[in-house]
Amino acid sequence: MTPPLTVQERRAWLEARTDGGPSALRDRVLEHAAMIEEGDTAAEQVALAAERVLAIVEEHPGDRGIALDLLAADALITLALLAQAEADPDQLGAFTEGLLAAERIV
Numbered sequence: 001m002t003p004p005l006t007v008q009e010r011r012a013w014l015e016a017r018t019d020g021g022p023s024a025l026r027d028r029v030l031e032h033a034a035m036i037e038e039g040d041t042a043a044e045q046v047a048l049a050a051e052r053v054l055a056i057v058e059e060h061p062g063d064r065g066i067a068l069d070l071l072a073a074d075a076l077i078t079l080a081l082l083a084q085a086e087a088d089p090d091q092l093g094a095f096t097e098g099l100l101a102a103e104r105i106v
Contacts, residue, residue, distance in 0.1 A: 005042045007034055013042060017079060028072040029079070043084035047099055050076035 005013060014033055018026045032049045039045035053073040060066040077099070084095040 003041070004039050004045055007037070010034075010036075010042065010045060013083070014046075014079065017082060018075070021075075024068060025071055025075060028068050029075050032069075032072055032076065041083070041087060043080050043087060043095060046076055046083050047080035050080060051102075 010033055011030060014030055015026075018029060032053050033046060035052065036045050036049045039048050050073050053069050053076060057066055057070050057073060060069075080099070081092065081096065085092050
């Protein structure tokens with residue numbers, strides 16, 4: 001298990017893995033990820049950011065104004081899985097099951 005990342009380390013990790021992506025989406029991912037301080041691993045920290053964004057999306061009335069946040073949640077989920085795969089690929093299945101059990105991904 002890898003230790004959690006500081007906000008600066010997490011930003012650098014995310015920037016390296018989102019380089020070349022659409023700038024608006026990348027900025028929104030970084031913005032949401034910066035808000036998370038809890039989590040025992042980098043993967044968990046990024047998953048918690050995704051969970052936070054999904055909660056925002058669920059509370060929105062559903063017009064196009066929330067589309068960027070929905071895309072950011074999707075990207076954060078993907079990045080959380082990538083963080084887990086990089087840190088401990090043997091536990092990727094268990095990590096994914098944990099996300100599903102926590103209803104972070106529906």
